Every structure is written in structure tokens, then in C-alpha cells.
Amino acid sequence: MSVWEALAIQQTLSVNEIKNAYAKQLxxxxxxxxxxxFQVLHRAYKEALRIAHEQNELNSKSSRDSEQVYIDNSKLVDEPLKVTENQEVEKTIGSVAYTEKLNQEYQNYTRIITxxxxxxxxxxxxxxxxxxxxxxCILxxxxxxxxxxFVIENILAINNDFQNLTRHKKRYSLPDATVREETVRYLDTIFYWRGKVQNLRYYFxxxxxxxxxxxxxxxxQNIDEISAIKSVKGGEVKEKASQRVDEARAFSEARDALGELKNITYFTHGIGILVLLFSINTLMEKQVPSEIAFSSTFFILFIIQLVGVTIKNRYILYTMWPTSCLLLFFFPIGTFLGVRMGLCLSRGLKYFRYAR
Amino acid sequence: MAIIGIDLGTTNSTCCAWKGNELLKIPNALNSFLTPSVVGIDDHKTIIVGQTAKERLLTHPDKTVAVFKRLMGSDHKVKIASNSYSAPELSSIIIRSLIEDAETHLDEKVTEAVISVPAYFNENQRAATKLAGELAGVRVRRLINEPTAAAMAYGLNRRQEGTFLILDMGGGTFDVSILEYFSGVMEVHASSGDNFLGGEDFVQAMIDDALVKLNLRKEELTSKENHLLYLQMESLKNRIDQVDRETLQIQVGDEFVDFKVSQQWFSTTITPLLLRVRTPIQMALNDAGMHAQQIDEIILAGGATRLRQFRSMVAKIFGRLPFCDIDPDTVVGIGAGIQAGLLEKNRALDDIVLTDVCPYTLGIEVVDENGKPGQFLPIIERNSIVPVSIERRVYTTQNDQKFLMIKVYQGENRLVEKNVFLGFVNVPVPKSKAGIESVRVRYSYDMNGLLVVDVTVESTGKIFNKVIENAPGMLSDAEKQSSLKKLEKLKFHPRDDQKNAQLIAKGDRLYTSSLGEVRNQIAMAISNFERVLEKQNKVQIERAQKEFSDYLEELDKEGHF
Incomplete structure (x- = not known):
């Protein structure tokens, strides 16, 4: 069955005729x-419309200079002027003052954004x-x-600069050296870049x-689910069998805890330095045998690093690097002494026993 | 035997029916067309619905629940008093009370209903809505998309042909539909939306901002104080156009904290939400293959579209003012009523045919050429016209594979984990080498927006259409029966008494939210009113009702709650 048979009309280029035939058949x-x-009919209808539109476009292209099209165009231009049902909107949106205000705000905003x-x-x-x-104005x-x-251009500049850094520099740079994905995603809710891919392609x-x-x-989706529960008024929402929600909540809690983790970093860093100072001090005063001082320093630093690795806290690892350097310096001595560690410890215990 | 159209909203619900040659809006026991979607249990263990329950949200937050539509299609339950209810059960209580109103008003039995759902509701949410109707004891003849319903109301009202863009923002959801109306055909070209954007979110944004500015956390306030703040913000939102500058007094513990509000503040606070409106509009226009200029008229539906800020946003996007001459609160209900009339083959409506689309892409999980699992294979593309039925063939991937697991997903991402899981069908296949055995998966999407999956094993010709097990929020038959029994046991508040109950609940609310001298006055008024009720003299009660209601109304206005 051809498209036109399904619609029960002769082949035509008139959109109205096709629509009427469709309505009648429907x-x-x-x-x-x-x-x-219905599915057969609807497919025929869409196909007929497509053929008609294509042909009409071709025809109008070939007769672009004809008078009729010209008149049509002028009609189109006139129409927006006629539709001034609400003059208030038209006035404010099109007016010079409005444009000026936008320009001014734009200058203002770009300054703050930078x-x-x-x-x-x-x-x-x-x-x-x-x-x-x-x-x-943002609306x-x-x-x-x-x-x-403007915003995405600047973000790209910052993130690309970071990408071009050497691996070494990247590793030891601060966590906020780039604009993070969360931030970009948040800004996307304002600027909606996702929907303007062609535009982005054109510019960038x-x-x-x-x-x-x-x-x-x-x-x-978890965020949706949490907001659904949050918005329920009254009663008590019981969360049944929803592991995903739990995970999402754990994630947001972990994010809150990140701020506290920074403090832990300073803390561990401080301990490392204190231990070093203490051992140097005891060495200078020669109150304890040097083996004990060295090996215990080595041991404590090793433990701190181990903790950093096991709880996967990169802050501890990153900011421990000055102490890590010292650790490297101590490492040969450490291994040499490490062999004798058991001995040292027993000797240390003896030492304390003697001291008492 | 009547069919009614129900708009089951996040904040308010309405119901309409087609009688004779005209549409009837059905008022509830309190003589209002809007029934708040709030359910509660009172001190005598009877169920209360609507305005009365809404008044009690402040005084009895543990026995009342609102905004549960957002839990539709999920597994969560809400505990009120000592029982737990799922969202479909709570919705069924609302539907039951609407049906009761309709039966009283139409004076005939209601057996079937058309229920409206947001166009962007997914399969699980639609199935939950249908379930709610069944639990309320009616057959759900059709689920109609809310923007489509609004368009029907307008199309019938004005009989103007052209292409329309409908923006429907209710209490909890935002929908966009583009449709065309010509010679009795109403064809939806595309639908899109945001299931978490509505009036409730505006209020929530205001509350969040106020708490941040006052350096408070939600947990620091008692549930009563939280709700009081909610009421203050809600009332502020509703009268924001008359407000220039104002100072709200927010109760924290025993003290009151001043919080300055202004129109400027309100606009700033809701701007992030307003910006989210653009995404669905853009998507709908793209899917329909249209420009903003090709739209003849922009139509608004849903209470939240009353906001001046929303309208001016829409005006900025399209460069012209949207159109709105039917009450946005009831327009969806009217549309659902018209659909009900169409199903009854009402002669006055005989010349309209409605065609709709499915708003999401539906597909299955497959393994890609590199053997990577978790890929999404679309079967029905979004915005295909419904009803639609499409078949795809899939093959086994392992030697001697015994089963083929067809997992059904809905969404737009190429990875299934980011889409909505709808359920699975496990199909046994004969042992063979990888890629030899195959099954045909047929997806059929009906007018209600409900999906049926048929799986045919190619070599044996066996057909499996035991559809969708394990979808979240779904009930087995046994569970459905027990749920029905549980709901049947519930006692409903007597209909004649509803006005009095609502007035007393309102009095209680005002008592809780005010202080000092006014408080004593309210307590006095309530006890006077109750004394009149005890006398059971009809004339006296009516007069007292009027007086008491006027008095409370006056207080409500002064107190801005």
C-alpha cells in the first residue's frame, strides 16, 4: 500500500490536504x-508530510526571486509587531534601557567571574x-x-593550563588547582551547556x-530519590531496601568529612616533624643510644605513611612529602639498623630497666 | 455507572465528570474544587483527607502526610500513627475520597476513572498510579498525560487550530508538551519534563536560604518549628506580588528571630530553579524538530505557573506572553474529565482523536562488541507516537548459554546503570555456540504509557510475556489483596461532619502558631464552637459554623500563616 493509498488521496504537495485526509482516516x-x-496510517502521514515539505522547499528555492515569496517574507516580518498583546513585555525586552542594563550587568558579572x-x-x-x-538578567x-x-572559556583555560603541567607538578599541586567537575556541573544548571553542543563546537x-x-x-538518580524523601511533609518515611540511597548518603557524609580530613593532615604532618625534632634533640644530648633514636623515628614515620596508604587519604601522603624526603635520607641507615631492630628494641628495654 | 477524570496532584487533587453535554467540576464536602493531597489519621483512628488533614500537618505531623506523590514508583513507605503506607496506598485514599464526592454529586456509582500523570513520569511511576486507582476500587481506563489533558481542555474550549506548547508546572513536577490541533485531531509531537521541579521546590529553596542566612540547621529546629517555617514561606510565596518588604518572625526554640524578606530576595532565591525550566523546553523543541517561532501559542497549566517570575521567564524565552484563561489549578482535571467523556463515547465529543507520545527511550541491557556489559540498546526511541510496537533481535554471547536475561531499562544514557531499571524476564534458550541462538524482543507501548514486553525464542518459537518482575514498588497479587484488605479496614471520617472537623483543625493550627492573648481567644472560640456542636441543633450549628469560620479567616489573614 502506498503512502497515498493509506491516506486515500491523490498525490499532493498541499500540507493542509494531507492533514485533512489523515484526520478523516483517523x-x-x-x-x-x-x-x-493506526501505526500504518501514522507512518504514511509522516512520510507524506516529509515528501510535501521537501518538494515545497525545492520549489521555493527555484523561485526564490518570485514576487509571491517576497510578499510572504514581508508578512513574516510584520507579524511580531502585530502581536503586541502585552506591550509591557515587548517594551521592557526590546527597549534601549533594557539593553543598556544588560550590557552594564555583563561587564559587572564578567569582572566578578574572573x-x-x-x-x-x-x-x-x-x-x-x-x-x-x-x-x-541571568534569565x-x-x-x-x-x-x-565567557565562563566556560575561562574554565577551559584554567583546566587546560593544568593539563599542560608536568606530571611532577600536577602531583603536588593543590586539589583546587582545577575547576572541579562538581562545580562545572553546578554551573551547567545555570548556563545549560549540555543543550548547546553545536555552539560549543563552533567556539571551542x-x-x-x-x-x-x-x-x-x-x-x-540518587539525588532525585533523596530530594523526593526530603520533600515529603509529615509522617515518617521508612526507607525500604534502598541500598543506593544509603550509598548516596554515605557519599555526601564523606564529602562533609573531607573538610575535617584536612585538619588531620596538618595534625599528622605536625607529629612527623615533632618526632624528628625529638629524635634529633635526644641524639644531640646523647641520652639514648643512636640506634634506638634512628630506628624508632624510622618506625613511626613508616607507620604514619602506612596509615595514609591504608585509609587512602591523599592529603596525608601529599603533605607528608617533606618528612618523606627525610625518611629517604634515613632509609639506608634504617635498613641497616632495621636488621638489628629486634636487638635494638631489646637493648632499649634493658636500657629503660637499667635507668629505673 | 460513570467514568470520572481525576487529576492526582502533588499538592492538590481535583476531579471532573462528563454529564449530558457538559463538563461538571465536582466539589468536595467542603464545597471546594481543590482537595489538598494530604492524608491523616485523627484521634479516633479514622482517616481524614484534604483540607482538614492539611490543617493538622502542623499540630499532628506524625499522624499526617503530604507531598507523597514524589515517592510513587519507589519502595519507600510512610509511617503515620502506627501503620506504614506506600505511596500508591496513600494516593488510593485520596482517590477514594474524590470518588465519594463524585458519587454524592452525580448520584450514581463510579466504576471507572481516567487519572492524569505527569508526562515525564516513568514506567514505575505510571504503574504505581494505576495501582493506586485499583486499590481505590475503580478500573483505571486510561492514564492521561497532564499537559495533554490541559491541551484538551483548551482545545475544546477555544476550538482554535494550530501548534501549542504547554508548560505545566504543578506542586512537584514540570512538564512540557508540544502539540498540534487540526480538524479534530490532537497530536502530541513531543513531551519532556523534570520530575523534581514544582511549587514545593520553590518553598523549599526559600526555607533553605532562610536557614543559611540565619545560620541555622534544619535539625536544630523541632518538627513543629520546621513546619511553621514552611507555612510562613508558603504563604509568602502565594502573596509575593503584594509584598514589597517585610519582616518574618521565625520561631527558634522560645525565641523569635527576625528575617527580612522582599520581592528581590524571592526572585534571587528561585532563579536557580527557574533556570531549570529551559532544559525540558529545549529538549521538547528539538525532539519535535521545531523552532520557538513555529509555536502559535504558549499555554500554562498548574498552580506554580501563577508566579509572575515564572511568566516573565517564559516571556523572555519566547519573546511573548503565555496564554492562560482557564484556572491553572483545575485545567488538568477538566482535561481528564473530557478524556473520560471521550471514553464514554459521549456524542458531544465524538469528533476528537488524541494521539500521544512516550516521553522516554525504552530498551534492554546488552553486551557490546568488545564484550563490555552494561550497554543500553534502545528499542523504542523517545517521543515515538503511541501505541507503538517494535521488535529487535538479540543473540547469546557465550558457548552453551542456558538463559538469556532480558533486563528492561528506561532512559537516555548509553549505560544502563544511569537509566531506570524496570524489571527483567529470564528466558531459557537451547544450548548452542555463542551467537547462534537468538531471541526477538518486542516492546509494545500502549495508550496508557504502559509497557508490555514479549520475548520469542527464535529456534523453539516459545513466547515469554510474563512481564516485568521485580520492578520497584510493584506488588504481587497476594500483596495487592492484603493491601486492599488493609485499606478496607480503614474508617473514613463521616462526610457531613467534615466541615466542622476542618474548622476545629484550623483552629488548632492557629492556636499553635500564635501567642499570648490571641491564643486564649482562639481556645475560647474553639470550646464555644464545640459546645454548640454537642447540642446537635442544625440551625444553631450552621450559624456557629459561619461565625467561627469568619473569625478564623480573619485571624489567618492577620497572622500571615
Whole structure:
């Protein structure tokens, strides 16, 4: 059955005719009563529309200079002027004062954005970005788009700079050296880059666009589920068999605890240095045999490193590096002494016994 | 024997029916078209629904529950008083009370219903809605998408042909649909949405911001104080256009903290939420292959679209004002009522045919060429017109494979773990070499937006359509029966008494939220009213009702709660 047979009309390019035929046929095969017949009919209808649109476009291209098309165009231009049902909106949106205000805000915003991004402390702090909502300019589609491009351009610059660093520098740089994925994802809720892929391609090229999209390619259903539970008023929500929610909650708790972890870092670092100072001090005063001082220092530093590795806390590992250097220095002596460690310890115990 | 149309909303529910040649909006026992979607249990262990329950949210938060629509399609249960209820059970209580209203008003038995769901509801949520209807004792003839229902209401009202974009923002969900109306055909081109964006989120954003500014944490406030804050913010949101600057007094422990609010503050707070509106709009336009200029009219539905800020956002996107001349709170209910009339083959409506789309991509989990599991193979693409039925063939991947596990997913990501899991069918296949045995998976998506999966084993010709086990929130037949029994046992508050119960609950709420001298006055008024009720004199009760209700109304306005 051809497309036109299904619609029960002659081949035509008139969109209206096709629509009317479809409407007429549809009465005979309603989607809820005759699903198969409906599917055939609907496919025919879409195909007919496609053919008609294609042909009409070709025809209008070949007769682009004809008078009729010209008149049509002028109609299109006139129409927006006629639809001034609400003059208030038209006035505020199109007016010179409005454009001026937008320009001014744009200057203002770009200045603040540059500042926030420059500072490693503020760039990943979501509360620092709240200034974006201060004025309703952000709701203006064009303003939003331009500002979004400005922001993503700067973020790319920062992250690309970081990518170009040597491996060594990357390893020991601060955690906020880049703009993190969470931040980009948050900003995407404001600027909606995901929906403007073509635009991004045009301005930044394929490589950078892929980079941006990779950062955005995370969608977490758990967040939806948690907000669903949070929004229930009254009663007491019992969470049944939902491991995922638990995991998500553990994750957010871990994120909160990250701030505390930083303090642990300073703490361990401090202990390492204290131990070193103490052992040097005892060595100088020669109160204990040097083997004991060296091997116990070595031992304590080793334990701290081990703790860092086992709880996978990179802060301990990163900031322990000055002590780690010293550890390397002690290492040959340490191994040499380590062989005799048992002996040293027993001798140490003896020493304490004698002292008493 | 009547079919009614039900709008089961996050905050409010309505119901409509088609009688004779016109549409009837059905009022509830309190003579209002809107029934708040709140369920509670009172001191006599009877169930209370609607406004009365809503008033008791503040005074009895442990015995009342609201905004449970968001738990639809999940496994969570809510504990009120001593029993636990799932979201479909709570919804069924609301539906039951709506049906009761309809039966009183229409004076005939209601056996079937059309229930509206957000267009962007997934399979699990739709199935849960259908279940809610069944638990309430009606046959659910059709689930209709909310924006489509709104469009039907407008299409019928104005009979204007063209392409429309419908924005439906209710209490909890935001939907966008693009549809075309011509010569009696209403064709939906595309739907999109956000299941977690609505009026409730605006209030939540206000509360969160206030707490941050006041340096408080939610846990530091008692549940009563939290709810009081919620009421203050909700009322502020509803009258924000009349507010310029104002100072709210927020109760923390025994003290009151001042919190300055203004329109500017409100706009700033809700801007992040308003920005989320663009995503679904853009997606719907892309899927329909249209530009914003090709839309003839923008139509608003849902209570949250009343916000001036929302309207001006829409005006900025499209460069013109949206259209809204039917009450946005009831327009979806009206549409559902029209659909009910269509199903009854009502002659006045005979000339409309509705076609809809499925908003999500549906597919199965497969292993890709490199042997990597967890890949998503789409079978029905999103925004295909429904009903639709499509078949794909899949092969075994291991030698001597005994079973083929067909896992059904819904979503747009290429990895199944980021999509919504709907269930699985385990199909035995004859032993053979990898890639020799195959099955045909057929997905059929019906007018209700409910999915049926048929799996045919190629070599044996056996068909498996034992559909979807293990979907979250689904019940087996035995569970359904026990759930029905549990609900049957519930006693409902007597209908005639509802007005009085609501007034007393409101009085209690006002008593809790005020202080000092006013408090004593309220207590006095309540006890006077109760004394009149005891006398059981109809005339006196009616007069006292009027007086008491006016008095409370006056207080409510002054107190801004």
C-alpha cells in the first residue's frame, strides 16, 4: 500500500490536504481501538508530510526571486509587531534601557567571574557563585548564553593550563588547582551547556567540547530519590531496601568529612616533624643510644605513611612529602639498623630497666 | 455507572465528570474544587483527607502526610500513627475520597476513572498510579498525560487550530508538551519534563536560604518549628506580588528571630530553579524538530505557573506572553474529565482523536562488541507516537548459554546503570555456540504509557510475556489483596461532619502558631464552637459554623500563616 493509498488521496504537495485526509482516516482507525491500523496510517502521514515539505522547499528555492515569496517574507516580518498583546513585555525586552542594563550587568558579572575563578579558594565553592542570581538578567536567554560562553572559556583555560603541567607538578599541586567537575556541573544548571553542543563546537572546537561534555556526563538518580524523601511533609518515611540511597548518603557524609580530613593532615604532618625534632634533640644530648633514636623515628614515620596508604587519604601522603624526603635520607641507615631492630628494641628495654 | 477524570496532584487533587453535554467540576464536602493531597489519621483512628488533614500537618505531623506523590514508583513507605503506607496506598485514599464526592454529586456509582500523570513520569511511576486507582476500587481506563489533558481542555474550549506548547508546572513536577490541533485531531509531537521541579521546590529553596542566612540547621529546629517555617514561606510565596518588604518572625526554640524578606530576595532565591525550566523546553523543541517561532501559542497549566517570575521567564524565552484563561489549578482535571467523556463515547465529543507520545527511550541491557556489559540498546526511541510496537533481535554471547536475561531499562544514557531499571524476564534458550541462538524482543507501548514486553525464542518459537518482575514498588497479587484488605479496614471520617472537623483543625493550627492573648481567644472560640456542636441543633450549628469560620479567616489573614 502506498503512502497515498493509506491516506486515500491523490498525490499532493498541499500540507493542509494531507492533514485533512489523515484526520478523516483517523476516525476509522483510532489509536486505542485499532493500534496496527493506526501505526500504518501514522507512518504514511509522516512520510507524506516529509515528501510535501521537501518538494515545497525545492520549489521555493527555484523561485526564490518570485514576487509571491517576497510578499510572504514581508508578512513574516510584520507579524511580531502585530502581536503586541502585552506591550509591557515587548517594551521592557526590546527597549534601549533594557539593553543598556544588560550590557552594564555583563561587564559587572564578567569582572566578578574572573575574580572568583582566579582564586583557588573560591572557584570550587558553590556559595561563591550565588552572585549570579542577584539580578534577573541571568534569565535573559541571550545574556545567559553569552555569559555562559565567557565562563566556560575561562574554565577551559584554567583546566587546560593544568593539563599542560608536568606530571611532577600536577602531583603536588593543590586539589583546587582545577575547576572541579562538581562545580562545572553546578554551573551547567545555570548556563545549560549540555543543550548547546553545536555552539560549543563552533567556539571551542571538537576537543574542548568533548572535554566539557565529559565533565557533564554524570547524572545521579540518587539525588532525585533523596530530594523526593526530603520533600515529603509529615509522617515518617521508612526507607525500604534502598541500598543506593544509603550509598548516596554515605557519599555526601564523606564529602562533609573531607573538610575535617584536612585538619588531620596538618595534625599528622605536625607529629612527623615533632618526632624528628625529638629524635634529633635526644641524639644531640646523647641520652639514648643512636640506634634506638634512628630506628624508632624510622618506625613511626613508616607507620604514619602506612596509615595514609591504608585509609587512602591523599592529603596525608601529599603533605607528608617533606618528612618523606627525610625518611629517604634515613632509609639506608634504617635498613641497616632495621636488621638489628629486634636487638635494638631489646637493648632499649634493658636500657629503660637499667635507668629505673 | 460513570467514568470520572481525576487529576492526582502533588499538592492538590481535583476531579471532573462528563454529564449530558457538559463538563461538571465536582466539589468536595467542603464545597471546594481543590482537595489538598494530604492524608491523616485523627484521634479516633479514622482517616481524614484534604483540607482538614492539611490543617493538622502542623499540630499532628506524625499522624499526617503530604507531598507523597514524589515517592510513587519507589519502595519507600510512610509511617503515620502506627501503620506504614506506600505511596500508591496513600494516593488510593485520596482517590477514594474524590470518588465519594463524585458519587454524592452525580448520584450514581463510579466504576471507572481516567487519572492524569505527569508526562515525564516513568514506567514505575505510571504503574504505581494505576495501582493506586485499583486499590481505590475503580478500573483505571486510561492514564492521561497532564499537559495533554490541559491541551484538551483548551482545545475544546477555544476550538482554535494550530501548534501549542504547554508548560505545566504543578506542586512537584514540570512538564512540557508540544502539540498540534487540526480538524479534530490532537497530536502530541513531543513531551519532556523534570520530575523534581514544582511549587514545593520553590518553598523549599526559600526555607533553605532562610536557614543559611540565619545560620541555622534544619535539625536544630523541632518538627513543629520546621513546619511553621514552611507555612510562613508558603504563604509568602502565594502573596509575593503584594509584598514589597517585610519582616518574618521565625520561631527558634522560645525565641523569635527576625528575617527580612522582599520581592528581590524571592526572585534571587528561585532563579536557580527557574533556570531549570529551559532544559525540558529545549529538549521538547528539538525532539519535535521545531523552532520557538513555529509555536502559535504558549499555554500554562498548574498552580506554580501563577508566579509572575515564572511568566516573565517564559516571556523572555519566547519573546511573548503565555496564554492562560482557564484556572491553572483545575485545567488538568477538566482535561481528564473530557478524556473520560471521550471514553464514554459521549456524542458531544465524538469528533476528537488524541494521539500521544512516550516521553522516554525504552530498551534492554546488552553486551557490546568488545564484550563490555552494561550497554543500553534502545528499542523504542523517545517521543515515538503511541501505541507503538517494535521488535529487535538479540543473540547469546557465550558457548552453551542456558538463559538469556532480558533486563528492561528506561532512559537516555548509553549505560544502563544511569537509566531506570524496570524489571527483567529470564528466558531459557537451547544450548548452542555463542551467537547462534537468538531471541526477538518486542516492546509494545500502549495508550496508557504502559509497557508490555514479549520475548520469542527464535529456534523453539516459545513466547515469554510474563512481564516485568521485580520492578520497584510493584506488588504481587497476594500483596495487592492484603493491601486492599488493609485499606478496607480503614474508617473514613463521616462526610457531613467534615466541615466542622476542618474548622476545629484550623483552629488548632492557629492556636499553635500564635501567642499570648490571641491564643486564649482562639481556645475560647474553639470550646464555644464545640459546645454548640454537642447540642446537635442544625440551625444553631450552621450559624456557629459561619461565625467561627469568619473569625478564623480573619485571624489567618492577620497572622500571615
Amino acid at each position: 476516525k476509522n482507525c483510532r489509536p486505542d481501538i485499532d493500534p496496527e491500523g 575574580e572568583v575563578l582566579k582564586n583557588t579558594k573560591t572557584r570550587n565553592d558553590i556559595s561563591q557563585w550565588k552572585f549570579l542570581f542577584k539580578s534577573d 535573559d536567554p541571550q545574556f545567559n548564553e553569552e555569559l555562559g560562553l 572546537g571538537d576537543d574542548d567540547t568533548v572535554k566539557i561534555l565529559n565533565m557533564l556526563d554524570e547524572y545521579d
